[in-house]
Amino acid sequence: MNVDNVHYRSIWINSDGWSVDIIDQTRLPHVFTINNLQTLQDASSAIKEMLVRGAPLIGATAAYGYYLALRQDPSDTGMDNAYQQLFATRPTAVNLRWALDRMQARVSPLKAADRALAAFTEAGEIADQDVVSNQSIGQHGLELIREITAHKKPGDPVNILTHCNAGWLATVDWGTATAPIYMAHDAGIAVHVWVDETRPRNQGASLTAWELGHHGVPHSLIVDNAGGHLMQHGLVDLCLVGSDRTTRNGDVCNKIGTYLKALAAKHNQVPFYVCLPSSTIDWTIGNGISEVPIEQRDTNEVAKIVGKLDDGEIAAVNIAPEKTNIVNYAFDITPAELVTGLITERAIVTADEAGLASLSSEAQ
Amino acid sequence: MNVDNVHYRSIWINSDGWSVDIIDQTRLPHVFTINNLQTLQDASSAIKEMLVRGAPLIGATAAYGYYLALRQDPSDTGMDNAYQQLFATRPTAVNLRWALDRMQARVSPLKAADRALAAFTEAGEIADQDVVSNQSIGQHGLELIREITAHKKPGDPVNILTHCNAGWLATVDWGTATAPIYMAHDAGIAVHVWVDETRPRNQGASLTAWELGHHGVPHSLIVDNAGGHLMQHGLVDLCLVGSDRTTRNGDVCNKIGTYLKALAAKHNQVPFYVCLPSSTIDWTIGNGISEVPIEQRDTNEVAKIVGKLDDGEIAAVNIAPEKTNIVNYAFDITPAELVTGLITERAIVTADEAGLASLSSEAQ
Numbered sequence: 001m002n003v004d005n006v007h008y009r010s011i012w013i014n015s016d017g018w019s020v021d022i023i024d025q026t027r028l029p030h031v032f033t034i035n036n037l038q039t040l041q042d043a044s045s046a047i048k049e050m051l052v053r054g055a056p057l058i059g060a061t062a063a064y065g066y067y068l069a070l071r072q073d074p075s076d077t078g079m080d081n082a083y084q085q086l087f088a089t090r091p092t093a094v095n096l097r098w099a100l101d102r103m104q105a106r107v108s109p110l111k112a113a114d115r116a117l118a119a120f121t122e123a124g125e126i127a128d129q130d131v132v133s134n135q136s137i138g139q140h141g142l143e144l145i146r147e148i149t150a151h152k153k154p155g156d157p158v159n160i161l162t163h164c165n166a167g168w169l170a171t172v173d174w175g176t177a178t179a180p181i182y183m184a185h186d187a188g189i190a191v192h193v194w195v196d197e198t199r200p201r202n203q204g205a206s207l208t209a210w211e212l213g214h215h216g217v218p219h220s221l222i223v224d225n226a227g228g229h230l231m232q233h234g235l236v237d238l239c240l241v242g243s244d245r246t247t248r249n250g251d252v253c254n255k256i257g258t259y260l261k262a263l264a265a266k267h268n269q270v271p272f273y274v275c276l277p278s279s280t281i282d283w284t285i286g287n288g289i290s291e292v293p294i295e296q297r298d299t300n301e302v303a304k305i306v307g308k309l310d311d312g313e314i315a316a317v318n319i320a321p322e323k324t325n326i327v328n329y330a331f332d333i334t335p336a337e338l339v340t341g342l343i344t345e346r347a348i349v350t351a352d353e354a355g356l357a358s359l360s361s362e363a364q
Numbered sequence: 365m366n367v368d369n370v371h372y373r374s375i376w377i378n379s380d381g382w383s384v385d386i387i388d389q390t391r392l393p394h395v396f397t398i399n400n401l402q403t404l405q406d407a408s409s410a411i412k413e414m415l416v417r418g419a420p421l422i423g424a425t426a427a428y429g430y431y432l433a434l435r436q437d438p439s440d441t442g443m444d445n446a447y448q449q450l451f452a453t454r455p456t457a458v459n460l461r462w463a464l465d466r467m468q469a470r471v472s473p474l475k476a477a478d479r480a481l482a483a484f485t486e487a488g489e490i491a492d493q494d495v496v497s498n499q500s501i502g503q504h505g506l507e508l509i510r511e512i513t514a515h516k517k518p519g520d521p522v523n524i525l526t527h528c529n530a531g532w533l534a535t536v537d538w539g540t541a542t543a544p545i546y547m548a549h550d551a552g553i554a555v556h557v558w559v560d561e562t563r564p565r566n567q568g569a570s571l572t573a574w575e576l577g578h579h580g581v582p583h584s585l586i587v588d589n590a591g592g593h594l595m596q597h598g599l600v601d602l603c604l605v606g607s608d609r610t611t612r613n614g615d616v617c618n619k620i621g622t623y624l625k626a627l628a629a630k631h632n633q634v635p636f637y638v639c640l641p642s643s644t645i646d647w648t649i650g651n652g653i654s655e656v657p658i659e660q661r662d663t664n665e666v667a668k669i670v671g672k673l674d675d676g677e678i679a680a681v682n683i684a685p686e687k688t689n690i691v692n693y694a695f696d697i698t699p700a701e702l703v704t705g706l707i708t709e710r711a712i713v714t715a716d717e718a719g720l721a722s723l724s725s726e727a728q
Contacts (some may be wrong), residue, residue, distance in 0.1 A: 171467075226692075331593075
């Protein structure tokens with residue numbers, strides 16, 4: 001989408017024709033920096049240090065990282081090493097594995113000399129398909145938003161709550177949860193987005209508010225605690241969130257705190273939709289609560305908050321008492337019963353085994 | 365409770381015998397500072413700028429502020445002026461009004477020359493009664509915790525989740541939600557407290573974690589988003605929160621985000637208790653959602669997070685993009701249906717009209 005009237009994707013081929021550019025998302029919203037990836041190590045670090053994040057963008061970055069690895073070492077050993085190193089960067093995102101499996105399947109039958117170019121092409125296709133996929137999610141979600149406008153007073157905006165960043169910065173373009181929002185806004189429908197700040201990493205404040213602002217979509221930043229109050233008072237028409245992994249039962253693994261918003265939506269009859277490409281469905285898992293491992297991350301994410309000082313410097317402040325014990329779970333599971341529907345690139349389906357099975361022959 | 369092995373209350377008479385000392389809670393957990401109040405203006409500012417906060421401590425501070433005002437001007441005009449100025453400091457806390465009404469009723473029949481001393485005595489009684497009241501809340505809550513230990517493996521701690529700071533710093537001593545915890549800990553029962561950081565002002569991180577740490581109670585700081593996940597995985601045995609105002613129906617107004625935790629507790633069959641002195645019950649209001657005005661506070665509370673830089677300096681970092689719109693609701697309503705019980709100084713009662721009416725003849 002747009003940054004200062006220039007269209008960007010979140011990952012693209014540098015003008016040198018072979019290396020890969022990304023936006024360093026750890027420096028947003030204060031500084032817009034482009035980083036150049038040239039090696040497997042560059043790509044692994046970019047995922048691990050969360051310069052890139054969001055399940056679809058992690059998949060695309062892993063694909064490009066695999067390609068960069070094969071430029072250096074296209075042997076079977078090089079290929080295996082690339083797979084292992086990239087797979088180890090983040091434990092939860094299922095389409096990290098999906099992208100790597102797809103790259104390996106495409107490349108491994110080839111002669112070593114042909115692998116890098118094939119990987120380059122395949123990574124590009126993964127990126128392009130993500131864009132097309134999100135456009136389809138956007139079209140399906142746009143219809144939902146149109147239906148809601150029919151019940152609003154003319155001119156009153158459709159109020160949409162979102163959690164974390166399932167925006168274009170989390171994908172290659174458009175975003176998942178934001179695709180319907182961008183399409184509605186571009187179609188002239190009045191929308192207003194409640195943006196959860198999304199502690200501990202504040203991706204809502206630093207990424208979602210930033211990207212909506214640069215595209216001109218009206219929005220308000222709120223703390224994660226506020227959504228229940230807003231729903232209780234009729235100030236939310238629709239919740240749209242993304243997903244890092246969705247089980248074949250329809251249980252949704254997403255950023256910690258999603259579950260609490262889904263509970264509030266259910267309690268106040270607010271429709272709660274999850275936007276996801278079907279590549280993030282994990283057909284091997286049924287029950288999300290008992291079967292999805294939840295990543296625990298560095299406790300400094302909780303203790304130290306990064307922001308901009310009055311003098312413009314970027315710094316971290318420690319908010320906790322010294323030596324306080326901290327626990328930092330990164331994701332939670334929203335049980336399928338709380339999910340009104342899943343908006344995928346193929347269709348909107350119910351969050352249950354039948355709904356998901358209707359999407360794909362992969363469900364066998 | 366204890367700070368570095370010295371017992372403190374949160375408000376007390378200075379060794380000069382007449383002025384009032386408080387702890388500047390805006391500087392915790394990093395700096396422990398005592399502020400001296402000598403005038404009505406000092407006391408009003410301390411409440412308004414949140415050097416003191418928490419419904420019971422606001423009440424006690426208002427009472428002492430009223431006393432300080434009468435030292436300066438014990439006339440009817442002075443009395444009215446003190447009432448108005450103190451009442452305007454915070455719009456939501458019902459026992460601000462309760463304390464001022466009590467002071468006025470005690471003092472107004474007296475000759476002007478006798479008012480300051482009577483006010484001094486009355487404010488002291490309000491403070492002492494708060495301590496006794498919290499001890500009673502603690503005793504009632506302690507019995508609940510004992511019952512839970514009966515169903516735990518020996519040595520496994522009782523895991524208690526709390527939101528915001530309803531600790532001794534929010535009251536004169538003991539706290540409301542923390543009183544049962546301190547009593548259980550002091551009685552040798554193994555407890556572990558999940559402390560919500562409580563954005564936007566982080567009173568959980570800066571106050572609750574600080575006071576539990578100084579008293580030696582095991583605890584873990586978590587982001588506000590984490591509680592649902594913990595309850596889903598059986599990691600919470602009991603939720604204990606405070607209340608700024610409870611309606612005669614049992615609807616609970618408390619720090620924004622309390623409602624979301626109550627929803628998660630209900631969904632996972634975790635008992636959810638609200639600890640409150642009966643002075644915070646608002647008998648004039650039935651339905652909390654439609655009738656309790658919710659304070660909107662400065663948006664800088666959301667945009668700017670105060671903490672300690674690596675060099676030890678206290679500073680605020682801005683986490684939001686420039687010019688982003690922000691909305692900052694301070695409280696929410698937890699409907700009575702989500703509340704397992706109300707722990708008051710008189711008894712544990714159900715959160716409904718019958719339960720509350722059983723507490724007091726004030727319910728007429």
